[in-house]
Amino acid sequence: MAATTLDAEDAATMRRAARQIEFYFADSNLPYDKFMWTLHTKTPDHWVPIATVASFKRMREFMPLGNPWVARALREQSAQLEVDSAGENVRRKTEVQEPKDQFERSVYAKNFPEEDDTLQARLEAFFETYGPTNAVRMRRDKDKKFKLSVFAEFTSIDTVAAFVNADPKPSFEGTELLVMSKQDYCDMKIREKGLVGKAADNRKSLYSSGRKFDAFRDAASSKMDLDEKPGAAAAPEPTSEVFLEFMGSTIKIHKGDDGGGTVNIDDVPFVKGATMRYDGLAEGARVNFMDVKAPLKEKFGRAPFIKSTPGATFGLVGFHKALTDEEVQFVKETLPKLADTEVQWSVAGEDEEKQFQIERAQSAAKMAWEQASGIGTAAEVVAVVAGEVGRVVDEVKVGAAVVGAPSTMREQQKTPARKMHPLAKSGNAPWSQMADPTSVFVARGALPTIASVKKQKLDE
Template identity: 25%
Template sequence: MTEGEATTNGQKTEAAESQDTEMKIIRQVEYYFGDYNLPRDKFLQEEIKNDDGWITLETMIKFKRLAALSTDISVILAALKKSTSGIIEVHENNEKIRRSASHPLPIFNDELKEETMKRTIYCKGFAKDGSVKLDDLLEYFKQYGPYETVLMRHYFDKESKKQGFKGSVLVVFPTVEKAKEFKELDDVKYKNTYLLRKWHEDYVEEKKKEIEERKARKEARKKKEEKEDNENKEEEAAEIEIPKGTFLYFSGLKEGSEAAREDIKESLGEFADQCAWIDFSRGMTKGYIRFKEEDFNKQVMEKLEGKLKVKDMDAELRLVDGEEEEEQLKKMKEARSRARNNAGKKRKSGRGGHFPNKKRKC
């Protein structure tokens, strides 16, 4: 290869790069002033009110994506003058541009939003690792064009305080027919990954339904928790009215015996069904029995003549009253409160638990 050939080849490469840059400048500026963006761009909407729609190129080169292509006003002007769409009009002083009066701007209202949605396709399946750039997508969708715009869908990560790509885009086509052509293609792949395609309208309805179902489940959980809280409050209120004269104290069992609460209850015979609580653990020599009805302890005491036969052991009974009775009522309420709290924690966490040496009802 001669030096002349290398120079010629170099010039061809530079010319191709220059042409590519010009096409990107045209595409970007026409996007800014296009049917999709301009009606929605609050900044540009305010700017075009000031000078009969004209905006200086000094202002335009402050836009990031245009500035990334070139900040040389002469380069931008040269590119725009080669545009064949007729959307952009260059002022005679070569210092400002505007959307051509021959292309009336759509009125941004609910009708426009609805009409735009009907020609928009939702596409999912792009990598979320940051490797996909907007320029890549704009170039990729050319084969299915023309299109008005490609919108990357982002989310905000609260922890990193950065935006992330959801892996999905919205492609706005100029007509419903063009959108339908793309939607009805058999297979659409991006770098060997098949893309999921839906009408944007259908996607929005699906998400709306998911949100409503999620909200309904949340409301159901809330109502269930409120019901359980109310039931607990009712139980607490009922406990305030717990009758007195319901406790018996027993003692005299052998230390370390195998007697259990079930054995204590069985020894009550005909009164077992009236047993509400037994405060006793295996191996102990004494404990407390609570009955359901007021002054029932006296009936049991009289009937059993102050004796309780537990397995092969004779236990002594006595009535519980005064400060001792108040203390037992307090212990019983605290035990019930702990049981309710533990049950509430299990409901909320979805996990069970084990509570050693827990007193229980008969």
């Protein structure tokens, strides 16, 4: 009898280990986990060392049992994965497929306890009582602290309805949860921020994606960069890669659906505390952007990026770095009035600031792409640096802020700054040399010459 019980416990432990590794290889995780995807694509046959996946954090409880035990667990308990004859490698049995309706199959839940080593497993077990899940992701703030809320992805849309409409309401370990579909959560945040039009669409995209790495998105973007639209004249494009240096990080600019430049929103870094919001503007009042930019440029060395929607009683001012308490106070004291109206200044909320920084990056990317397209074949590498004007790269001084670039380096060196013309508007404000500047730099010769730009590699 004792042996039978031990066998049952062994089988249950093996099932847990196999299920965890199945999660690593699942359609819902593999193409969105940069490290796993790198392992998966490293060899043509897609074998991944068992020793590697067995060392992951969530496999910690199985480590004392050894890699041969993990190989046995996969052979006996997994229908989705296969192990090689040596028992050293594992791979999927089927091709990776892009998941459908992930957003619609996901829910938001809040009021969970503080994190400990067992919480992830307890959360997964809790959601499994309502139906099979693909993933339960604990939401974290910028400092990686658990926000006491999760996004859970069920395998069925029907399970979402059953979960959010459950009576009594779902409770976790005695605490009633705030629950809703991920769609409803997104809509709630959009309403709270008063977002409409493109801003609302961008916010929804931010929540529906929520991933820094996406193998399907990157593959589509690469294809877009290579393919020309049939039946249409090809618009001028950069002859080299274009990068945007934004808020201290370097982001690759891709060709968008409209033929212009765009960045993947998950690549845009979030710098908390770099945006201030003003409220209390009189309805119909129009803010003179130069009245804001001039004193702030003198203080900070760079003019800020301003967002002011016609008819709105509030606006946002974005800086190139996080502000100190002293700098926040400086803004409040320097600009107590806008458009002859007393306004109240505050540091923007996290969600609002994230969206604003994405909009800033997209605006800069479009202008940078157009500017780089005008440079032609003079460049091996084009580096676009937001907020830095007139730097020297490879002893070639290149033009100032957001201008139509001359077709040759010789012409560019001859072009006086006073004759430069705007390439595009900056955000929703009229263009000016004080508007969130973007500069293009050219490095001649081989790739290593770009080193003087001191690009910072994104940490994904």
